[in-house]
Amino acid sequence: MALTLTCPVCGKRNGYEFRYGGEDKGPKPDDFGSSPETWCDYVHMNRCVAGIQKEWWCHRDGCGVWFTTHRDTLKNLEME
Amino acid sequence: MFDRHKPLWGKPPALKQSYDAVIIGGGLHGLATAYFLARHQGMQNIAVIEKKYIGFGGAGRNTAIVRANQRTQQNVPLYKEALDLWPVLTKELDYNLMFFNCGNLNLLHSEAAMSAARMNIASAQFQGVESHLIDAKTCKEMMPALNIAEDITYPIFGAMFHPPGGIVRHDAVVWGLAKGAAKYGCHIHQHTEVTGINVENGKIVSVDTDQGKINTPRVLLTAGGYSAALSYHMLGIKLPISVLNIQAMVTQPLKPLLNHVISSGAYHAYANQTLKGEIATGAHMDAWPNYTTQTTAYYIRHQAQAITEMLPCLKGVKFMRHWSGLADMTPDMAPIMDGNHPIEGYYMNCGWGYFGFKSCTATGKYMAQFMATDECPEILKPFHLGRYAEHRLMGETAALVTYSPDN
Amino acid sequence: MSRLQNQPTLRVDTNKPLSFTYKKKTFSGFKGDTVASALFSGGIRIFSRSLKYHRPRGLYSLDGECSNTGMEVNGIPNVNAEKTLLEKGMQVKAQNVKGSPELDAMGFMDSLDRAMPAGFYYRTMHKPARIWPIALQQVRKAAGLGKISPDFRMTGEFDEIFPTTDVCVIGGGPSGMTAAIAAAETGLRVILLEARPWLGGFFDYRQSEFSRDLPHYQRARELEARMQTLPNIRVFTHTAMVGAYSNNLVTAFQIGNEKDPFDERYLEIRAQSMIVATGCIERPLLFENNERPGVMQIACAHRLANTYGILPGKRAVFSVAHDLGIEAALDLFDAGIEIAAVADIRDNPSHAALVSELEQREIPYLKGWVAREALGAPLKSVSLTTLQGTFEKKLECDLLVASAGMTPVTGPLSMAQAELAFDQHTGFFLPKSLPVGVYAAGRLLGLNDSRAIEASGQVAGLSAALNCGKASAQALKDAQEMLAGRPQAERGCNLVMAPVKGRKAFICFDEDTTVKNIKQAIDMGFDATELIKRFTAAGTGPGQSGIPGHNLPLLVAQHHTDHGALTRPTTMRAPLVPTLMATYAGTNHLMSKRTPMHERQKQDGGVMRKIGVWNRARYFSDDFSCRREIENIRNNVGMLDATTLGKFRIFGPDALKALQRVYVGDMAKISPGKIKYSAMCNEDGCIIDDGVVVQRGENDYYFTTSTARAGITVEWIRYHTRYDGWDFNLVNLTDAFGVINLAGPKAREVLSEVIDADISNAAFPFAAYQEFTALDTIPVRIMRLGFVGELSYELHVPGSWMETLWDALSEAGKPFGIANFGLETQNVLRMEKGHLIIGSESEQRTTLHDVGLGGLWDRNKPAVDTVGAVALQQTENQEKRLKLVGFKMKNTRTPPKDGSIVVDDRIRGHVCIARYSHTLQEAVGMALVEDPLHAVGTEISIYEDECQGQLVSATVVPMPFYDPKGERLRS
Ligand SMILES: Cc1cc2nc3c(=O)[nH]c(=O)nc-3n(C[C@H](O)[C@H](O)[C@H](O)COP(=O)(O)OP(=O)(O)OC[C@H]3O[C@@H](n4cnc5c(N)ncnc54)[C@H](O)[C@@H]3O)c2cc1C
């Protein structure tokens, strides 16, 4: 265990209490579903940023909240 | 007989200004493709560009398990051919890849798992691949260290036994392929990083590296766990990939104890004994993207708990080394192999997750054919990128994958 | 053998003898001995044979840098005897020998080295191909060191703790203790880890002066005493740090003792600051036969005498490059060993006074000389040479103390992501930059002066405290000035190898890698240290890189001639000290959940199975076809414990919106007193769950999910509404309620015995929902459902009432023949009824359409607002998908096995479930088959495993098989 994350409700906690919820892609875009490609782009495609990215996490073994945070995927550390 | 030692993959060549094909990544798939291009497709003016040293990625970190008992009929023939190629390549390369054909025992922990395995087994048998369902008692006879008592978290019901599988020495594959590719003219440039791919009029024209530009009409992206990031960064092409860390570890060397590879989905663990005598084990992944290749304390504990339930004698054995590598996971646990789409001359071979060692020989062969002829071989067609938008996941996993947030 | 009695630094208690066995003989040592020190004292000089060449190996270091003293102790292989405390009755055995370590039948391997150059495996044994399978079995047998029996069972207690602390100090030597004290004095909590059973580090065994009249070992005890006055320091001795992870997570394992009587304990420490004060080990000197028994490192010889009271030899030659070597020579001389010569690689010792002490004792001091070859086995003499190899001399001895200098123990630092760089002056890999909250102190910084070492501890302790918000910047400044006033890091010896060819100069003992092998690897094009390590295996054995860790990169750099520029250490990996799996497994946390009826079901003969996180009853008899159980449901009545179903309450103003989002149906159409069956899909349109929803009040719903989804549904619903800011509350009640499925034609009669209300078919019809009070007390929520195709009730009761209600129903049901039924029975019953179980009749890629439940999808809801609806639109008319069908066997007696495949010239699908139905008197099943084979009436061929090509035929038929009109469940 190395990762810690800051839950907006519970504060800084062990990363294994959380579930990752993907890159933050924003709400479904207006053209979502207009074609298989737009659907797929939102549902399956990732940027796979090697660096800092905004992403979703759920405090699964805690309060259950979903929140976004920034994390450096090259260091596996949440940004302060 | 050994007194003269020549460099295995030749003296370091100078970077040329142009090549007929540039392969990004000196890993398994990159080197295999280079070898087949140079030796079997007659395309010898080619270069493999590797940012660190060959085998730096998954190629040097995997646990070297090979098998051909995949779930779907799109996958089985590819892996079967890959398996059949180990002895062939050992000979062709004149390099002992040390294929240890010990067979794989995939442990099953419930009636439902036995049924699910039966589907793989029937599929394998139908396609001419040996695989059998065996009961717990037989498992125990084959592997006396196994605990088939009922008082463990996931009691063992039986196993899928796949005799043609086993382990191969992963480093030997890297070095052997490099040796073979270099012998037929391929340039292997280590410590050279690709930083950009240039496209004009929908066609590949060159790649940028930290050592200079290379003109080329063909590029193959086989950068393992880095492929998806590179693809988006250099070409704006997003891939359905999550880059996770997969960890593995070995124990101190022991005299022969495990005569087969064993694995267990329920325990998220597998183990095999290398020819050096170490028990190599691994399997779990943190379900979030992470390029660190750092290990975690959580995981080595989990592994010890899981492995010692199945193989309790290992409680008296010590872990010695723990490492991590990247696993580029796709939504359907099958790779992406595609070419000339959406850019002419652009080929990709990625999304191999934690199963891209066993396949590299066959994919090298067919990707080389693809690149040399511009014609996608039949066997690779099902792996095209478009399948995700077409709502045709491959079915290599029966269950929902945990690293996708939408499951 | 008797021990030196008047060493003040002894750590053995010669009043407490302990006996143990080795080679079928009884040996004895003392309390405080390690297995190796006791054996050495008992005259054992050869402890093992090496991996490849079966060379004899002896005591070389005392800290486990190599596997020379790897032995089997009490059935446990690869035990490092030099680090393992002796216990009474231990059974010790040698490893990797045929015969004994002294007379090993495999000893001839040593002469075969020319046939085994670096990487020889890769280049041999594959021509002709048929020899490899045979050769490989020989390779396997020869490989490996220890042996473990498949029947071995670890006994003992394995503990674990997970403390948090402000400052974690690794290393209990002078700098570590000073750091701990400095940090603790600011009021912080400090944890100090020390690998040895005692504190003191390299002060502990030294009788030389720290200051006037204060020997080093006394100074260490002073520091220890000072620590004891600070209750906020927790000291863990005999605790090896094994891992460091980001955010200063430190793992370690501790060996138990009388006060803490566990065997081993796993520690996982989360610290705000971490101080690495792990000191130095010695850098092995490379010369021919540098690992011959009789050759040992300085501290090994020194500590054998001072810590264990054992003379390491009779006549010694020293070949060293550090003052500690001279100090050891003096001490050993005083203890009674003859010293033939002290060769020193350096031009001058750092402390001239030491040389005059040698002179006083008439010990020859050879400046600029080094050992070039150890001769004889056991050691008889050593040949020394000048550094250029010009002159040589041979000296007789039975002990050669050899060391090329010190090397810092940087494993913890590099694991903590510190960046290390080669330093020309010290010849060390020194931290170039340290991550936030990580500090280094002591000898590993290249310091040698005892007080500088302590001062660096003071600086690290205060820096660590400052990082925790304590300590004043001024105090830190003062400490830094104090450190600056002491002697700085000393110039280190850079010599890697004596002027020899290196055919038998071992850079890695564990893997039998010689300097010659390294040269061969370089010639073959392996230029990076990491690659050479892989190719030659140097540093990959049990001692990890303890022996080659420093020499290998130096040697490689030397080859590249630009010494320094390329010198990079190889990656250090956890566990820094090999650690038992038993220790990592600790008390083992793999868990399973049990329902309130678990024990009762077992008493009733339930055969329990682990299903997901739960334990559930699968059968209630040895007849796994469950015929009696099944017939009892069809004819009478039975009870199933369905507690594992996911159960949820969702309420609040936007509860309905949330349900609309995740269910494919129109949830606005739920009517009071009625249940609504619906399904959830993921964005792929693939079915992931089905269940029922009831409305219990305004904006207040209760719903169920499949067992598999119970743990994940809350986060899933919140995930799919995360951008909306809706106001609803969602509670997982899965563990709060038990569920009884009461099913069978007589279910109503049984239920009316416990419920005093009108539950007639008219008052409480199929698909109704109502809340009752059972036995005048127990609140029950009852749903009339029909998963198994009979009249049935799903009773949801608070978990604490579950057993009471269950018992009451069993009692009431007796006259009606009530019996338990398990999952397999349910499985057959629901199959007969054509009901699917997600995961059994669906795969990851199976859509709602594919399983024939497309009708559940309400197209009038905007597709983008319902999870999966876009995919349902896009896939609705797709061809060649796998569709769920029912089939009947041509041969009506025999069903195919589950998992059999459907084939023609290729694979077209597979059988999800098939059984011989006693109810229907024929074999039926469900399969996923490729469109268009799913059309009713199609004949399909089924291929079973081991069928040898003998296919069986079946016909696709409509479902359900049983009671197609649904009369029974509505009756
Ligand atoms: C711990 C672990 C265990 C595994 N176990 C198994 C197993 O038992 N069986 C199995 O079949 N598979 C296993 N795998 C998976 C297997 O190792 C990978 O799928 C395989 O290595 C992928 O091969 P590759 O050639 O695509 O990528 P890699 O082998 O990772 O090679 C990619 C190369 O690209 C280079 N590169 C990246 N970016 C650039 C750039 N910009 N320019 C130039 N070069 C670049 C990298 O340095 C790297 O060398 C395991 C993986 C891991 C991590």
Ligand SMILES: [Zn+2]
């Ligand atoms: Zn929280």
